[in-house]
Amino acid sequence: MSWAYAPSRRRGQESLAAVHTALDLGSNLLDTADVYGPYTNELLLGRVLRERRSEAFVSAKVGLRAGDQHVVADGRPGYLRRACDASLRRLRTDVIDLYQLHRVDPDVPVEETWGAMAELVGAGKVRSLGFCALGAGAGPGAGRRGDREYRTTLRHLERLQQVFPVSAVQAELSVWSPQAAWQLLPWCAARGVGFLAAMPLGSGFLTGTLTPGEGFEPQDVRARHPRFTAEAMASNQVLLAGLRQVARRHGPEVTVAQVALAWVLAQGPHVVPVPGADRAPWAAENAGAADVRLTAGDLTEIASLPLEVGAWD
Numbered sequence: 310m311s312w313a314y315a316p317s318r319r320r321g322q323e324s325l326a327a328v329h330t331a332l333d334l335g336s337n338l339l340d341t342a343d344v345y346g347p348y349t350n351e352l353l354l355g356r357v358l359r360e361r362r363s364e365a366f367v368s369a370k371v372g373l374r375a376g377d378q379h380v381v382a383d384g385r386p387g388y389l390r391r392a393c394d395a396s397l398r399r400l401r402t403d404v405i406d407l408y409q410l411h412r413v414d415p416d417v418p419v420e421e422t423w424g425a426m427a428e429l430v431g432a433g434k435v436r437s438l439g440f441c442a443l444g445a446g447a448g449p450g451a452g453r454r455g456d457r458e459y460r461t462t463l464r465h466l467e468r469l470q471q472v473f474p475v476s477a478v479q480a481e482l483s484v485w486s487p488q489a490a491w492q493l494l495p496w497c498a499a500r501g502v503g504f505l506a507a508m509p510l511g512s513g514f515l516t517g518t519l520t521p522g523e524g525f526e527p528q529d530v531r532a533r534h535p536r537f538t539a540e541a542m543a544s545n546q547v548l549l550a551g552l553r554q555v556a557r558r559h560g561p562e563v564t565v566a567q568v569a570l571a572w573v574l575a576q577g578p579h580v581v582p583v584p585g586a587d588r589a590p591w592a593a594e595n596a597g598a599a600d601v602r603l604t605a606g607d608l609t610e611i612a613s614l615p616l617e618v619g620a621w622d
Contacts, residue, residue, distance in 0.1 A: 310587045311350035330589040334596035342370035351399035370411040384414030386425030409439035427473035439477035482506035485617035509582035517565040541619030551614045570598035
């Protein structure tokens with residue numbers, strides 16, 4: 310709605326309608342971050358929360374600061390306290406349900422950062438803490454089958470648990486990027502920790518609505534991502550074909566996007582997909598995925614589909 314994708318598509322009123330539609334249909338997790346915009350997404354959600362705070366579970370993130378052309382990690386306790394107060398003001402609420410560490414600051418011991426966040430729980434400004442592992446397995450040399458994925462994340466999580474309980478972990482998880490299911494999900498399930506599946510629709514690719522070679526606006530992060538070159542998107546059409554085949558078996562009204570979200574939901578009761586939607590019809594379509602029940606045969610068929618072409622590694 311406010312960051313990363315095409316600026317020309319950012320329309321406040323339509324985004325507000327999408328949030329209201331999601332809440333109307335029972336999709337009550339609103340996931341945001343101060344760096345989105347920066348700040349504008351929190352301001353937008355604050356306009357909704359002013360009227361419907363009791364209907365929403367508010368998840369916010371801290372630990373990234375936006376620069377002119379980049380973002381930098383900042384885990385200093387003083388900064389975290391100021392950032393939390395600012396997010397509360399923008400969100401028009403007196404408490405954040407889940408406050409997530411967006412990135413680890415390499416210059417600050419993670420225990421120090423986490424301890425400062427735990428103090429926010431003690432002060433009543435935050436109800437629980439989460440850890441983001443977004444991009445943890447996407448660097449050069451990352452394991453393609455999960456053998457080396459998220460190793461650093463797991464070490465961080467063990468350290469954090471010694472300071473204050475981790476309530477949720479957020480990482481990319483989708484049909485075309487299932488690596489987190491092989492390492493992070495077992496850790497979360499064994500400890501009763503929730504898992505927020507980021508980018509469950511593959512940044513839009515798994516909706517089946519993107520055309521290979523059509524291109525993206527220069528400010529859209531997908532314009533620079535190896536997954537979204539014309540060649541990679543053409544190669545990845547086999548994924549969409551497999552999902553369409555499953556969707557057809559579930560009825561003419563079931564979409565590719567709903568099958569992709571149903572796959573995420575099928576990974577466990579503690580797994581919650583966080584699909585982005587900046588239009589009301591898409592929010593309604595996403596909510597409808599909760600009614601799609603994939604069979605064991607469907608899951609086996611989806612598991613046989615190839616991983617995506619064009620990962621960062």
